[in-house]
Amino acid sequence: MQSYLVPEPAGKLIYRCLGCGAEYGIEKLLYTCPNCGKVLLLHDPAFDRLKKISGSTWRQIFDYRKMLNIPALQGIYRFHEFVGPILPLDVVVYLGEGNTPIIESNARLQETAGARIFFKNDGQNPSASFKDRGMASALSYIQYLIRQGHVSEILAVCASTGDTSASAALYASFLQPHVKSAVLLPHKKVTPQQLGQPLGSGAAVFEIPGVFDDCMKIVEALSENYNVALLNSKNAWRILGQESYSYEIAQYFEYDLADKVVVVPIGNAGNITAVINGFLKFYETGIIDHLPKIIGVQSEHANPVYRYYLEPDPDKRHFEPVYVKPSVAQAAMIGNPVSMPRVIHLVEKYNQIAGYQRIYVAEVTEQQIMDWQLTANRNGHVICTHGGECLAGLVSAIERGLVERHEEVILDSTAHALKFSGFQEMYFEDSFPPEYGVTPKPELINAPELIRPADLEAVPEPGRPLSGAKLDRFVARMAEEIAKILDLKKVSV
Ligand SMILES: *Cc1c(COP(=O)(O)O)cnc(C)c1O
Numbered sequence: 001m002q003s004y005l006v007p008e009p010a011g012k013l014i015y016r017c018l019g020c021g022a023e024y025g026i027e028k029l030l031y032t033c034p035n036c037g038k039v040l041l042l043h044d045p046a047f048d049r050l051k052k053i054s055g056s057t058w059r060q061i062f063d064y065r066k067m068l069n070i071p072a073l074q075g076i077y078r079f080h081e082f083v084g085p086i087l088p089l090d091v092v093v094y095l096g097e098g099n100t101p102i103i104e105s106n107a108r109l110q111e112t113a114g115a116r117i118f119f120k121n122d123g124q125n126p127s128a129s130f131k132d133r134g135m136a137s138a139l140s141y142i143q144y145l146i147r148q149g150h151v152s153e154i155l156a157v158c159a160s161t162g163d164t165s166a167s168a169a170l171y172a173s174f175l176q177p178h179v180k181s182a183v184l185l186p187h188k189k190v191t192p193q194q195l196g197q198p199l200g201s202g203a204a205v206f207e208i209p210g211v212f213d214d215c216m217k218i219v220e221a222l223s224e225n226y227n228v229a230l231l232n233s234k235n236a237w238r239i240l241g242q243e244s245y246s247y248e249i250a251q252y253f254e255y256d257l258a259d260k261v262v263v264v265p266i267g268n269a270g271n272i273t274a275v276i277n278g279f280l281k282f283y284e285t286g287i288i289d290h291l292p293k294i295i296g297v298q299s300e301h302a303n304p305v306y307r308y309y310l311e312p313d314p315d316k317r318h319f320e321p322v323y324v325k326p327s328v329a330q331a332a333m334i335g336n337p338v339s340m341p342r343v344i345h346l347v348e349k350y351n352q353i354a355g356y357q358r359i360y361v362a363e364v365t366e367q368q369i370m371d372w373q374l375t376a377n378r379n380g381h382v383i384c385t386h387g388g389e390c391l392a393g394l395v396s397a398i399e400r401g402l403v404e405r406h407e408e409v410i411l412d413s414t415a416h417a418l419k420f421s422g423f424q425e426m427y428f429e430d431s432f433p434p435e436y437g438v439t440p441k442p443e444l445i446n447a448p449e450l451i452r453p454a455d456l457e458a459v460p461e462p463g464r465p466l467s468g469a470k471l472d473r474f475v476a477r478m479a480e481e482i483a484k485i486l487d488l489k490k491v492s493v
């Protein structure tokens, strides 16, 4: 075991086309198959070497690695052999991503939701979303190409619903001066926080009329016609890094994933692709003995994957992109997910290996997303709207009989609540535009209260502090007023 603790570059990675099966070397950055145009996945043709090490040895390796003080092994590359076996550790870009906490929710929330639930808070990544897992992978690979002399100056581009660009710009800025970044965002369809992030990292930021799907078309044209590195999840390196999410869940639950359910939101479908692939790889190497149930969740305002799987007969299924409507799960507001062919391929494989259906897709309303997010926030969780979407999806799955009482559920909060605080504000102020269809529940609304007793002649103002008797009176009167509102009892002296 000891000789495996600090990984050395090994194995091989190639791009494999999901359409025609063609394989390509990775010396060049490829996003789609030059032969048939379909999406690619990275494949390790020497993967079977990992099966020569027993599942229990792997478990020990990962558990020991957790204790090592080596930065490159503290994030996603704790699972080096699975997320980037060819990379030497000195090219790893580690900004603190991965290893995010899994928090069991309190009894009250579990009772309300109807299941034993845990949140995996991927909002606690450096740019406050799970995208950092994939970006650490993509940029570590780019750093590898730079060190090898294959490339010198790189312009990294992406289209984004907000978080991809925040993450891409952050990781690219770390590799200055070799890597610069340009991001395309749908005009007015990202939150101010998400817009501020790439600006702060120094990226060239372009706002595009339309929705994400329109931005995606433009960066695809850029990546086909110009010499740029595409950082969307079409880039298979992103998927590879995001698989770490599954590995961390396995490790947290001591590799026992029997009766576990993992719930993830679906937008461009890169995340669910990675989650499925990750569990498959750990299962194939005997590190886990059970494939957990996976539930993907979509809002009814952006639900092409849900609609695809409504048809029970796989032979009759037909993928139809949808035109999205405004959604509070804004980072998942995507009508034509780039990774759909990967999902179709991997869902079939997953169910086949498990021997029965293990992957489901749930649909939720905007109202349910907001209500459940705020309910979770009120019970100690910093989950974002997409975390709320997962919780709402779980509740819907329980209603449909897809989740049983004895099962334990891990909900993916893909970003930090603060990125989407504008939606909370709209909820609290009842100012949602009608197309969202969200009506606030009075018991979930909260608002600040200005305390300004009419009988108080002086209050502090900027540059004009109070002192002496005026200050004493101000403090006493304000405390009295707050105590009255809160119905506080006086302590007896
Ligand atoms: C990107 C993103 C999603 C959607 O993930 P996909 O991989 O596009 O399916 C969900 N939530 C957040 C916060 C995101 O940033």
Ligand SMILES: [Zn+2]
Pocket (backbone or CB within 6 Å): 017, 018, 019, 020, 021, 022, 033, 034, 035, 036, 037, 038
């Ligand atoms: Zn092909």
